[in-house]
Amino acid sequence: xxxxxxxxxxxxxxxxxxxxxxxxxxxxxxxxxxxxxxxxxxxxxxxxxxxxxxxxxxxxxxxxxxxxxxxxxxxxxxxxxxxxxxxxxxxxxxxxxxxxxxx
Numbered sequence: 001x002x003x004x005x006x007x008x009x010x011x012x013x014x015x016x017x018x019x020x021x022x023x024x025x026x027x028x029x030x031x032x033x034x035x036x037x038x039x040x041x042x043x044x045x046x047x048x049x050x051x052x053x054x055x056x057x058x059x060x061x062x063x064x065x066x067x068x069x070x071x072x073x074x075x076x077x078x079x080x081x082x083x084x085x086x087x088x089x090x091x092x093x094x095x096x097x098x099x100x101x102x103x
Contacts, residue, residue, distance in 0.1 A: 021072065023072065025062075
């Protein structure tokens with residue numbers, strides 16, 4: 001993709017699977033009002049080497065599919081997935097999720 005694509009297309013390119021990406025199932029919520037949001041990771045599973053393994057782990061641990069998959073690259077959350085679909089979170093939310101996972 002070229003730099004002329006819209007922001008969404010660029011973000012999709014940024015999270016495209018890389019060889020060393022890891023995945024972690026998690027539940028988190030965003031609460032508050034515009035301009036004053038609070039993010040909190042309320043459950044996180046083990047870090048896995050594949051999306052499929054993270055999905056299976058989340059299903060086993062939670063008993064349902066009400067969770068996301070965080071894509072980890074170099075210790076940062078670079079994207080969020082629900083099932084195999086990319087979820088459009090802004091960079092600030094991804095940073096908050098990273099802090100919620102790793103402190």
